Amino acid sequence: MKNKDGLTEKQFLDSYIPGDYDRPANTVDMLLFTVDDVPVEGKDPDKALKLLLIKRADHPYMGCYAIPGGFVHIDEALSTACFRELKEETNVESVYFEQLKTFGDLVQRDPRMRVISIAYLALADKTNIKEVAGDDASFAQWFTVRKDFISSNNSGIERVDTYNLTFVSDDGEIKIGYLVTERFIKNGVISIKVPSYELLGWSKEGLAFDHIDLVYCGIERLKNKIEYTPIAFTLLPKYFTLREIQKVYEAILHLEKPFSRANFRRKIKKMVIKTEKEKLTSGRPAICYMFNESWEHSFFDE
Structure with a gap:
């Protein structure tokens, strides 16, 4: 079979030049969640949701906390890249994971070049993992994650809910906080939830890149999935x-x-x-x- 230029598939592929088109870089990022005990005096411990973050050792966003991840090799499967980066940056392996979402609508999300990120949601029993930073990470540690309701306003046209989304490191030294505004816009019988983020005034630093959006989506996926999966x-x-x-x-x-x-x-x-x-x-x-x-x-x- 020949195309409009009279070429067979083999002839077309032999003459094809990939460099004729710009190619964005692709990364994988792993949201690794766990739960850990919170001591309660005189009672059995409570549980807290925790997220593993790494402190970036190089530009861009040097010194900022980020989700573990990195670039996908040209001959590498996405899932393989995901586990490789997690192992290299945190020494964590053998965890449950699933693909979360592809992030790339914000064209300038990475100051180096056009980067499209495939985010993964990972869950693990904390007693089975031990994190050690490496590669382009200078330090890795767990952060307690909380999403605390502030207010809700329904105009009839749209509903707007606000929350504080906070991250506190296990040693209590690092605290990061965002005001999250969720707008529910009606589209027929379905309401579309559109989040936006603003760094809280007391927060000295934010997460690197657009990773606050990745974390938010991961938390929402986790909250939804526990309703109908194990x-x-x-x-x-x-x-x-x-x-x-x-x-x-x-x-x-x-x-x-x-x-x-x-x-x-x-x-x-x-x-x-x-x-x-x-x-x-x-x-x-x-x-x-x-x-x-x-x-x-x-x-x-x-």
Whole structure:
């Protein structure tokens, strides 16, 4: 078969010159989330959602915190690049991950050149990972992430919600904060959520590049997926108590009030299997459960 110029596919490919077209660079960025214990005096610990960030060791944004990631090699699969960069920059491997979103609408998002980023969402039990910075990262550490509701205003045409999105390092030395404004614009029966970000006045620094947008999208994906998938269980060891899995859900959803224990247990009863193991708590030993791998989400069970 020949095209309009009379060329077969082989002839066309032999004469094709890739350099005739500008080619943007491609990067992969990994949002690695976990949950960790927060001590509570006289009680069992709470849980906090945490994100691994690296401190950039070179320009651009030298000294700023960023999501681990880097450039994709020309002969490299995206998933391979993702794991390679995560290993090189943090020494973390063997985690659950899924592709989140492609970021490139902001053409000048990287001052070096046109860069399109494929972001991934990764989740891991913190007891199984140990981060060590390397490559173009000078330091890696966990940050507690919180999205706290401020206000909501509904004009009838659109709804506007505001939140504080904050990041606090484990040592308490680094604090980063943004005001997030979510505009819900009606498009027929569907409302489209459009976020915008403003660095809070007390925050001495922001995240590098447009990584605040990547983090926001990752948090929203995580919040949505725990409603209909068992994704939250990837943040816990094989055996856990019902209180521990409830605290994981509450940490991800950033609830102002905790779930009713009875309602939560009714919601997840088909997702867990009771075991003969027990775990010491501040009170009497608690029964341990494990994820029911036969569980499947059903719209009609809700």
